[in-house]
Amino acid sequence: MSFSGVDFLGIEDMLSEDERAVRDLVRAFVDEDVLPIIEECAYEGRFPVELVPKMAAMNLFGSTISEYGLPGLNSVAYGLMAQELERGDSGLRSFVSVQSSLVMYPIYTYGSKEQKDRWIPALARGESIGCFGLTEPDFGSNPAGMRTVAKRDGNDWILNGAKSWITNGSIADVALVWAKVGDVNGPVRGFLVERGMKGFTAPEHRMKMSLRASVTSQLVFEDVRVPAASVLPGVEGLKGPLSCLTQARYGISWGGLGSAMATYTCALDYAKSRKQFKDRPIASHQLVQAKFAFMITEITKGQLLALRLGRMRDAGTMKPEHVSMVKRNNVWVARECAKLAREILGANGIVGEYPVFRHLANIESVFTYEGTHDIHTLVLGQAVTGIPSYNPPME
Amino acid sequence: MNHIVCIAYVPDTETKIRIAAGGVSIDEADVKWIVSPYDEYALEGALQMKEAKGGTVTALTFGPARADTGLRECLARGADDAIRIASEGLGEVDSLGVARLLAGAIKALPHDVVWMGNKGVGTDAQVLVPMLAELLDLPHVNLVTKLEWKDGAVLAYREIEGAREIVEMPLPGVIGATKGLNEPRYASLKGIMAAKKKAIAVKTPADAGVDPVTVAGEAAHVRWTKLELPPARQAVKLVPGDDPAKAATELLRLLRDEAKVL
Ligand SMILES: Cc1cc2nc3c(=O)[nH]c(=O)nc-3n(C[C@H](O)[C@H](O)[C@H](O)COP(=O)(O)OP(=O)(O)OC[C@H]3O[C@@H](n4cnc5c(N)ncnc54)[C@H](O)[C@@H]3O)c2cc1C
Ligand SMILES: Cc1cc2nc3c(=O)[nH]c(=O)nc-3n(C[C@H](O)[C@H](O)[C@H](O)COP(=O)(O)OP(=O)(O)OC[C@H]3O[C@@H](n4cnc5c(N)ncnc54)[C@H](O)[C@@H]3O)c2cc1C
Numbered sequence: 001m002s003f004s005g006v007d008f009l010g011i012e013d014m015l016s017e018d019e020r021a022v023r024d025l026v027r028a029f030v031d032e033d034v035l036p037i038i039e040e041c042a043y044e045g046r047f048p049v050e051l052v053p054k055m056a057a058m059n060l061f062g063s064t065i066s067e068y069g070l071p072g073l074n075s076v077a078y079g080l081m082a083q084e085l086e087r088g089d090s091g092l093r094s095f096v097s098v099q100s101s102l103v104m105y106p107i108y109t110y111g112s113k114e115q116k117d118r119w120i121p122a123l124a125r126g127e128s129i130g131c132f133g134l135t136e137p138d139f140g141s142n143p144a145g146m147r148t149v150a151k152r153d154g155n156d157w158i159l160n161g162a163k164s165w166i167t168n169g170s171i172a173d174v175a176l177v178w179a180k181v182g183d184v185n186g187p188v189r190g191f192l193v194e195r196g197m198k199g200f201t202a203p204e205h206r207m208k209m210s211l212r213a214s215v216t217s218q219l220v221f222e223d224v225r226v227p228a229a230s231v232l233p234g235v236e237g238l239k240g241p242l243s244c245l246t247q248a249r250y251g252i253s254w255g256g257l258g259s260a261m262a263t264y265t266c267a268l269d270y271a272k273s274r275k276q277f278k279d280r281p282i283a284s285h286q287l288v289q290a291k292f293a294f295m296i297t298e299i300t301k302g303q304l305l306a307l308r309l310g311r312m313r314d315a316g317t318m319k320p321e322h323v324s325m326v327k328r329n330n331v332w333v334a335r336e337c338a339k340l341a342r343e344i345l346g347a348n349g350i351v352g353e354y355p356v357f358r359h360l361a362n363i364e365s366v367f368t369y370e371g372t373h374d375i376h377t378l379v380l381g382q383a384v385t386g387i388p389s390y391n392p393p394m395e
Numbered sequence: 396m397n398h399i400v401c402i403a404y405v406p407d408t409e410t411k412i413r414i415a416a417g418g419v420s421i422d423e424a425d426v427k428w429i430v431s432p433y434d435e436y437a438l439e440g441a442l443q444m445k446e447a448k449g450g451t452v453t454a455l456t457f458g459p460a461r462a463d464t465g466l467r468e469c470l471a472r473g474a475d476d477a478i479r480i481a482s483e484g485l486g487e488v489d490s491l492g493v494a495r496l497l498a499g500a501i502k503a504l505p506h507d508v509v510w511m512g513n514k515g516v517g518t519d520a521q522v523l524v525p526m527l528a529e530l531l532d533l534p535h536v537n538l539v540t541k542l543e544w545k546d547g548a549v550l551a552y553r554e555i556e557g558a559r560e561i562v563e564m565p566l567p568g569v570i571g572a573t574k575g576l577n578e579p580r581y582a583s584l585k586g587i588m589a590a591k592k593k594a595i596a597v598k599t600p601a602d603a604g605v606d607p608v609t610v611a612g613e614a615a616h617v618r619w620t621k622l623e624l625p626p627a628r629q630a631v632k633l634v635p636g637d638d639p640a641k642a643a644t645e646l647l648r649l650l651r652d653e654a655k656v657l
Contacts, residue, residue: 001409002409017467017591021464021471021582021590022584025471025581028581054581058581058582058584060584063584070585071585071588072588073588077584
């Protein structure tokens with residue numbers, strides 16, 4: 001069954017023909033290639049690597065870049081792509097976000113010509129997979145405290161430390177690792193660490209209950225020798241990783257809507273056919289209708305936020321706090337919709353025959369990564385009061 | 396080689412069909428339109444051939460303005476040009492009329508292979524391939540599931556009742572593609588962005604050398620007189636299974652006396 005969209009307020013009219021075409025393409029891919037296998041992948045705890053060549057052929061990696069023969073999508077088209085991917089699974093959208101916004105974007109923006117020529121085409125074709133290492137076991141919300149350090153040794157750098165919760169970690173060919181240079185008081189720089197470098201290992205996080213169709217790993221560096229040419233020359237300080245996160249969070253703002261649409265439509269179909277009490281569909285009961293009224297209103301508000309944010313991004317007026325608002329809101333919407341949809345499905349809400357529980361579990365990761373809900377609350381608090389309530393690292 | 400691919404922009408196979416007032420057409424409100432799946436095999440066949448041997452691929456349709464979206468999709472997948480013969484204002488045109496319009500447009504274009512799906516979804520008339528070939532004075536091979544290209548000819552494989560038939564057809568010729576020929580590709584985002592910049596040539600029936608009054612309305616040989624939905628399916632009858640022997644007897648009785656299939 002193909003998905004026909006959720007559009008209560010005619011938001012379709014605010015999209016251009018090519019924005020719709022991009023969305024419809026990714027929508028068809030998700031319906032035909034992702035949904036038939038994704039429940040099984042999540043159950044087995046396996047990322048569907050077999051989809052990578054197809055996604056690459058469709059140019060889903062680095063799609064906002066216009067050099068290197070890439071399509072140069074505008075922000076709304078890119079967002080709609082993220083929405084549809086996450087309607088399939090948050091893990092799949094995470095893969096594309098990491099590859100595009102957290103690896104290709106920084107290499108493209110801050111990399112040398114040699115780095116770009118080597119990595120952008122390979123990452124775009126899906127021949128190389130990338131990961132982004134910022135979070136450490138002891139530093140999540142506060143990456144400024146990181147302890148991974150690179151010390152200069154002749155023409156090379158010697159890297160020591162560990163990263164945790166790294167999407168794609170153990171399947172990555174290249175890890176963009178953020179580390180302090182000199183010692184723990186040094187400035188942060190980005191290092192392109194390649195799979196197989198001596199002293200670099202990437203053990204997977206075990207027993208994950210969320211984002212199961214995505215690989216999450218630690219990255220461990222024991223005296224890893226990295227050539228000087230592997231440092232991103234164009235950026236120094238936390239601004240580097242934070243600017244990447246702004247890009248990725250932008251995509252998540254739309255992704256959350258995709259997850260919400262998946263759980264909402266599933267619950268709606270279910271409620272129309274499930275009958276309880278006097279042979280009436282549960283959709284006819286007031287309490288159930290109240291849930292749908294909430295869901296459709298929040299999804300619609302979220303769509304308007306995301307669309308506005310996208311237009312601002314293209315106009316160059318989008319600021320990090322704007323992204324915080326929409327990431328925070330739209331992932332919350334997805335989380336609430338997943339919860340309500342699960343309630344509506346009754347016992348069927350806990351089994352993998354329906355996508356609801358998978359989304360419910362997935363969204364917990366999305367709620368936490370790329371800045372937790374609460375951290376974005378603090379960003380917004382600071383944006384409107386002018387008073388930082390904590391010590392936020394600023395882009 | 397120059398490939399012309401005739402495409403139809405049809406209601407999605409999942410569309411819940413409703414009959415419009417008047418009873419001779421479908422209600423087009425809320426219908427989602429797609430490039431006919433059989434035409435996707437045709438387009439993919441042409442694209443693969445172009446990639447292997449060079450040449451051009453032109454997508455051609457007869458239809459209203461909404462069909463431009465379908466043509467754009469063909470451009471996004473790799474077609475070089477797109478032409479639409481506008482159907483606006485013509486009213487009902489039967490298969491022969493469509494074949495004449497398409498043939499008229501194709502005659503004006505260089506063509507080595509003319510491709511189409513063996514049928515459109517929706518009306519399923521399955522007559523356009525031979526009609527078009529006849530009007531173009533070209534050979535045709537229909538219901539093709541595999542192709543091998545030779546110099547100036549093509550070997551076409553067809554699944555027939557209990558056997559496989561292999562037909563050699565000289566080129567130029569018309570190929571009717573069907574399921575199994577290939578796996579149609581997705582468009583790429585790059586293709587979508589490039590398609591945006593390409594123009595769709597919109598032609599009138601007169602441009603295709605056809606006087607509208609000779610194909611439309613009263614001139615049509617085949618006209619729809621009435622559309623009916625299939626009868627609603629009856630509720631499932633469940634035979635209680637507590638006692639297997641009894642259940643089997645009851646099932647047999649129902650199959651014989653009620654369903655009358657035994
Ligand atoms: C599946 C998955 C994939 C991930 N992928 C990546 C990746 O690819 N790359 C990467 O670098 N990281 C990744 N992460 C890590 C993610 O970004 C971090 O989990 C996130 O930043 C939160 O850090 P933490 O888990 O250490 O939580 P903590 O920072 O320890 O936070 C715990 C709780 O305390 C709250 N809190 C913290 N500080 C404050 C404060 N000042 N005021 C109020 N509340 C506060 C938080 O909101 C949270 O609720 C991933 C995480 C997951 C779960
Ligand atoms: C893990 C598990 C173990 C279980 N173990 C047992 C067991 O040992 N024995 C047993 O007998 N059962 C068991 N159950 C079944 C459980 O009791 C039912 O799932 C529960 O009664 C709900 O029924 P349902 O799933 O059919 O949902 P439904 O009754 O279909 O309800 C679906 C949704 O519609 C809502 N709804 C229904 N009617 C109305 C109304 N009139 N107005 C407003 N809202 C309405 C419900 O609140 C719910 O949100 C188990 C269930 C699970 C998940």
